[in-house]
Amino acid sequence: MxxxxxxxxxxxxxxxxxxxxxxxxxxxxxxxNLLNNITLAIAITGRSGAGKSSFVNALRGMTDRAEGAALTGETETTMVPQEYTHPTFPNFKIWDLPGIGSNEFSAEEYLKKVNFSNYDFFIIIASERFTEDDTNLALEIRKNKKTFYYVRSKVDVDIDNDRRSKGIKEGDSDRMMQSEKETLDTIRKDSYDNLKALGESSPRVFLISRWDLSKYDFPLLQETFEKEQDEIKRDVLIMCIQILTKESIKKKRAAMESRIRKKAMVCYYVGLIRxxxxxxxxxxxxxxxxxxxxxxxxxxxxxxxxxxxxxxxxxxxxxxxxxxxxxxxxxxxxxxxxxxxxxxxxxxxxxxxxxxxxxxxxxxxxxxxxxxxxxxxxxxxxxxxxxxxxxxxxxxxxx
Ligand SMILES: Nc1nc2c(ncn2[C@@H]2O[C@H](COP(=O)(O)OP(=O)(O)O)[C@@H](O)[C@H]2O)c(=O)[nH]1
Ligand SMILES: [Mg+2]
Incomplete structure (x- = not known):
């Protein structure tokens, strides 16, 4: 059964x-009525220019120019987190936090200012190396018993640069694939070493490109945060993220099936005895x-x-x-x-x-x-x- x-x-x-x-x-x-009643709030943080706003748009399935999209390539001037609502699921909120590392605030002050308790979990994005600002923030988030994930963005740029520097032509798909793998392996190792050196004991880093969330480590990231959320939030996450792949469709189906079953069982059983x-x-x-x-x-x-x-x-x-x-x-x-x-x-x-x-x-x-x-x-x-x-x-x- x-x-x-x-x-x-x-x-x-x-x-x-x-x-x-x-x-x-x-x-x-x-x-x-999960989709109407449960709120899920994700906070995206990291240094200026790391790709936070772009990632917010990608998560909402939007281009940077779409109406209501987060502004990208802008210098950040405010300390105010920006709320972005998912276009189809209003209770799924993605927060674009101000850039860290202005030296004006400690990680503790920063978290207070952005109202850390409002978020279900944090994503810390870096486009090059992770810095002390990133790990200090992670430490502080951990202290406050919240979850965070390290994300290394813009890997498409690294892949392209490496391919060019090796003189590989666009049409040479075998060598391109080989080179891509090498680039990703190198970034993975570098990020790991970098975070280790900054004091993380067993760092986990997810490699992504804002241009295609169905590639690289985004599916793994999604799977990881689904695993670590409680059941209800996990279902919300599965249902709301609109990056359709064979795998995500399968998960959505399972989540919806289980919702229908639950609803049925509870209604039926309650009705039957009472x-x-x-x-x-x-x-x-x-x-x-x-x-x-x-x-x-x-x-x-x-x-x-x-x-x-x-x-x-x-x-x-x-x-x-x-x-x-x-x-x-x-x-x-x-x-x-x-x-x-x-x-x-x-x-x-x-x-x-x-x-x-x-x-x-x-x-x-x-x-x-x-x-x-x-x-x-x-x-x-x-x-x-x-x-x-x-x-x-x-x-x-x-x-
Ligand atoms: N190629 C590439 N460019 C990116 C990626 N993410 C962000 N960018 C670019 O990096 C710049 C800064 O991004 P933005 O999202 O504004 O950074 P923020 O300051 O952290 O919000 C923009 O020009 C983006 O288009 C990515 O994954 N790949
Ligand atoms: Mg921004």
């Missing part, structure tokens, strides 16, 4: 022993809002598609043309779901999806229909997201 389901049930049972029905169902609601005569169906609003969330999580809503089109320099209609099943978020209405609902009444498929329900099954077929609709909607969104990702990655057609 799926261990997640077992744990859930225990949690629900324990909760029901202690709390009132209202409290438990409010919690269930909070869990399942309100045996009441068909505690998933109400239609929940189905509608979950479908809209699925759209956003897989980047299939209007805003995400526009941003992606802008980023890869393609027409948004070209990306949309490969979407076969998923309607735009605006079309997902109560009417739309009712229509789907009328077409089916299912039990069997849902029992395959959440086997434990078999032993609890005692009625409430609208409940089963809801889950089945969501499950199919999710499957289709995954297929569409894969196609959009492939389309976005295609080389541009010559005009």
């Amino acid at each position: 799926d261990p997640a389901v077992t744990i859930d049930l225990d949690e629900v049972k324990a909760a029901l022993d202690q709390k009132e029905f209202e409290a438990v169902s409010a919690e269930a609601q909070q869990q399942s 309100l045996p005569f009441f068909s505690f169906g998933f109400d239609i609003d929940i189905v509608v809002s979950t479908m809209r969330d699925i759209c956003k999580v897989f980047g299939l809503d209007e805003d995400s598609l526009n941003i992606l089109a802008n980023r890869v320099g393609k027409d948004v209609e070209e990306l949309k043309s490969v979407i076969e099943h998923t309607p735009s978020a605006g079309k997902i209405t109560t009417e739309f779901v009712m229509d789907m609902w009328r077409e089916k009444t299912v039990v069997g498929q849902v029992l395959d999806f959440i086997p434990l329900l078999g032993s609890l099954y005692g009625g409430g077929s609208s409940f089963f229909t809801s889950i089945d609709l969501l499950k199919n909607f999710l499957e289709n969104a995954v297929k569409d997201a894969e196609k959009v990702q492939a389309k976005a990655a295609e080389p541009k057609k010559p005009k």
Whole structure:
């Protein structure tokens, strides 16, 4: 049996022993409306020019020139952290912190000034060597029991420079790949030695380029911070970062599946013991809002598609043309779901999806229909997201 389901049930049972029905169902609601209720705030820090603002834009899937993008290449003059909201998930905040190393403030003062307790974790970016300012800050963050990650930016520049200095031509892909690997290995070793010399006992450094977050160490960084967050924040992180790769689509699917299962289990179980005569169906609003969330999580809503089109320099209609099943978020209405609902009444498929329900099954077929609709909607969104990702990655057609 799926261990997640077992744990859930225990949690629900324990909760029901202690709390009132209202409290438990409010919690269930909070869990399942994750994208609306949970806030995740990441702080990006480092010296001026390290690439902080560029990284903020990259995380939001934006170009530096897009409307609302963080200004890049600007000298920093204020001590005020800038808040950037994710374009599709308003509760996912990325904070562009002022540059460190002005010597005006100690790391302790700096952290106070930027309200360190507001952030879930920190990313310390350096574009060349890490300095004492970086490690002092790390030390202070650690002291305050927060997590941070060292990121070495602009590795694309190093790769290019090395390739040129070795006289490797663009078309020579074997030598280019070899040279890239050598450059990355060297940066990794240098950063490690550099941080060691500054007193870090076992430094971990992630190599990235703002121009392509699906490359180098960004996927590993993402995986690492997902591992180190609690379960709820991890899911938010997986759902909100719109760098679509095969791997991230897979993770998003698993996270969404588990959300749907949890919601189902809690509603069903709570309904079953406390309100045996009441068909505690998933109400239609929940189905509608979950479908809209699925759209956003897989980047299939209007805003995400526009941003992606802008980023890869393609027409948004070209990306949309490969979407076969998923309607735009605006079309997902109560009417739309009712229509789907009328077409089916299912039990069997849902029992395959959440086997434990078999032993609890005692009625409430609208409940089963809801889950089945969501499950199919999710499957289709995954297929569409894969196609959009492939389309976005295609080389541009010559005009
Ligand atoms: N090639 C390349 N340039 C970058 C990268 N990250 C930042 N830059 C450039 O470095 C400069 C400073 O970046 P910015 O984000 O403004 O740095 P900040 O002062 O730390 O916010 C800008 O010209 C960026 O375009 C990167 O990963 N690769
Ligand atoms: Mg900046």
